[in-house]
Amino acid sequence: RMSRAVALTAGLVLQVACEYGMVHVVSQAGGPEGKDYCILYNPQWAHLPHDLTKASFLQLRNWTASLLCSAADLPARGFSNQIPLVARGNCTFYEKVRLAQGSGARGLLIVSRERLVPPGGNKTQYDEIGIPVALLSYKDMLDIFRRFGRMVRAALYAPKEPVLDYNMVIIFIMAVGTVAIGGYWAGSRDVKKRYMKHKRDDGPEKQEDEAVDVTPVMTCVFVVMCCSMLVLLYYFYDLLVYVVIGIFCLASATGLYSCLAPCVRRLPFGKCRIPNNSLPYFHKRPQARMLLLALFCVAVSVVWGVFRNEDQWAWVLQDALGIAFCLYMLKTIRLPTFKVSAGRSGSSIMVEVATGPSDSATREKLPMVLKVPRLNSSPLALCDRPFSLLGFGDILVPGLLVAYCHRFDIQVQSSRVYFVACTIAYGVGLLVTFMALALMQRGQPALLYLVPCTLVTSCAVALWRRELGVFWTGSGFAKVLPPSPWAPAPADGPQPPKDSATPLSPQPPSEEPATSPWPAEQSPKSRTSEEMGAGAPMREPGIPAEPEGRDQAQPSPVTQPGASA
Structure with missing residues (x-):
């Protein structure tokens, strides 16, 4: 259990330490403008400069035919002041970079056909190695030599990330x-x-x-x-x-x-x-x-x-x-x-x-x-x-x-x-x-x-x-919606009172004469409070009155003031 915990902790440390960087490639013979390609590196091997102007342009050598896992895979003249490209596999990252550094390389790019993973090691190996090591995708390697030819120069750098993008x-x-x-x-x-x-x-x-x-x-x-x-x-x-x-x-x-x-x-x-x-x-x-x-x-x-x-x-x-x-x-x-x-x-x-x-x-x-x-x-x-x-x-x-x-x-x-x-x-x-x-x-x-x-x-x-x-x-x-500028005009015909809280209830015939001298269409302003009856709500101007006999319990044609709208 302890060994698993240590391994998990080491894995997390490697994951945190891993960073993205760039390799800027230009042609030695001139031609198209230089281009940046993505690399994944571990700063615990060696730090990369943040500014391209402070990075050294070195010859990029294609050595992907070799896995660089033994001394027999090294070229006869070594990698003096070069950045070799080698294939990934068959041995650890430490073995590859140790051989490259021993032959005079100033950096190492490991080409991966799979997804890029952090090139990790342990603390002793980190202290021994003094050149940067990074992973480059196989697709980017093909694009480099197709665009710039076989003789190219490259510089490794890692610009700082902006706090927020525009x-x-x-x-x-x-x-x-x-x-x-x-x-x-x-x-x-x-x-x-x-x-x-x-x-x-x-x-x-x-x-x-x-x-x-x-x-x-x-x-x-x-x-x-x-x-x-x-x-x-x-x-x-x-x-x-x-x-x-x-x-x-x-x-x-x-x-x-x-x-x-x-x-x-x-x-x-x-x-x-x-x-x-x-x-x-x-x-x-x-x-x-x-x-x-x-x-x-x-x-x-x-x-x-x-x-x-x-x-x-x-x-x-x-x-x-x-x-x-x-x-x-x-x-x-x-x-x-x-x-x-x-x-x-x-x-x-x-x-x-x-x-x-x-x-x-x-x-x-x-x-x-x-x-x-x-x-x-x-x-x-x-x-x-x-x-x-x-x-x-x-x-x-x-x-x-x-x-x-x-x-x-x-x-x-x-x-x-x-x-x-x-x-x-x-x-x-x-x-x-x-x-x-x-x-x-x-x-x-x-x-x-x-x-x-x-x-x-x-x-x-x-x-x-x-x-x-x-x-x-x-x-x-x-609730009842308030007036609105796009509200339609009221439909023709009788409408109930808008703000009346008095319930409509029939009243005995004795409280009102059999006939009323005021027609239902007449404005209530011409009627006195005694004629309208106590508690009768006022009808708003412009709203037609209810038809006679509507909402009445008695089938009488008499208009009741207390029930009018």
């Missing part, structure tokens, strides 16, 4: 903008639909998707499905990754159509409809402009699916489709109460899952992230993670709360104080995530910081406005 600014703008726009759009659309319930438009382009309320049962099912999917991805990643890519293409095309449709409907042309037909979808006779929009959205999704691994520009399409997908989900999914949001603490997909396993045969990545390439040149960007990532869950989970806050703002007429406060809290939580990333230098679960910031801020605003009970249960949505 691409974090782009990710911040995209994330906060998506949450703000999605929350505002979802809240306004939901409340507007409440006012427009009585209107019907059977046109296919006017019909919008109904919002889906998030329930505790739905939350539990979602968590179980996510956990099951993660387990399946762990065991069958190379197969299921293509299923996820296909689902993303379909969902993102739908989201892009939903986002662009309101803009296309404002265009003054393309309103003609296709002819009558019996096709499954086209029998609804959609407008030509909407049909062209659908084809455009599908084309964009297909182009991304075909060229998704083009690191130069495919990330732009992925981010555009991802933002459209998030906006569509924020518009479709709705939180009915704040306590449902409080129960959705959530968990972020870690970097290892989002980027895919390193030993995947397909090298495919899950597309459910926003990705922006690193703008700073660094070994981490070159070797391990050339992109900074933010998962869709880090946008959707807080975005649902932002949409809830905007709906509540409109209901209680609070000048969008909840919406603005929750959006600012999301931005602050994202900044805290970036700070934690800079301090820990590893991927962070963003929801660990975003969820507390948005929940605590929303509760604090509700407590300050003394609306915590209504905000918690969402009971404000069940």
Whole structure:
């Protein structure tokens, strides 16, 4: 047990000591501009300079035909002032580097056809060796000699990693903008639909998707499905990754159509409809402009699916489709109460899952992230993670709360104080995530910081406005909606009193003459309080009176003042 513990501790030390570096290669005969390649080295063998100008350019010698495990594998003239490339295998890293150093080498690059591993040793071996040793991928070695020829010079160096990359600014703008726009759009659309319930438009382009309320049962099912999917991805990643890519293409095309449709409907042309037909979808006779929009959205999704691994520009399409997908989900999914949001603490997909396993045969990545390439040149960007990532869950989970806050703002007429406060809290939580990333230098679960910031801020605003009970249960949505600029005009016909709290009850005929000198349509201002009767509510001007005899227990045509509207 003690030996296992020592071995485990030594393994952890090696893992921590391992660092990424660069080898800058140029041609001895001139030609193309030099290029950096990724190397994995252990600073316990020898440190590399942080600046390329302080590194020595030495001849890079291809000795990969040899494993360099014995003195017989050494060249006759040795490796004087050279950096040999040798194949990995058959002996330890220490044996290879000891032979190389003894023959005059100034460094050693071990070419690996497999994934790069830390070139480790023990403390005695580290003290004995004074030249750097690093691993280089076989693919990079082939690219070096194909690009620069056989006579090349190289310098090993390890520039410092920047605290934060500039691409974090782009990710911040995209994330906060998506949450703000999605929350505002979802809240306004939901409340507007409440006012427009009585209107019907059977046109296919006017019909919008109904919002889906998030329930505790739905939350539990979602968590179980996510956990099951993660387990399946762990065991069958190379197969299921293509299923996820296909689902993303379909969902993102739908989201892009939903986002662009309101803009296309404002265009003054393309309103003609296709002819009558019996096709499954086209029998609804959609407008030509909407049909062209659908084809455009599908084309964009297909182009991304075909060229998704083009690191130069495919990330732009992925981010555009991802933002459209998030906006569509924020518009479709709705939180009915704040306590449902409080129960959705959530968990972020870690970097290892989002980027895919390193030993995947397909090298495919899950597309459910926003990705922006690193703008700073660094070994981490070159070797391990050339992109900074933010998962869709880090946008959707807080975005649902932002949409809830905007709906509540409109209901209680609070000048969008909840919406603005929750959006600012999301931005602050994202900044805290970036700070934690800079301090820990590893991927962070963003929801660990975003969820507390948005929940605590929303509760604090509700407590300050003394609306915590209504905000918690969402009971404000069940009340009579206040007037709205988009509210439809009242329908013609009799309507009940708006603010009357007096129940309608029949009164004995003895309390009122059989006939009333005032018609029901006459304004109540011309009647005295004695004629109206005690406790009779005043009818608001402009609201028609109830028909005679309505809601009366007695089948009498007499109008009762106490029961009039």
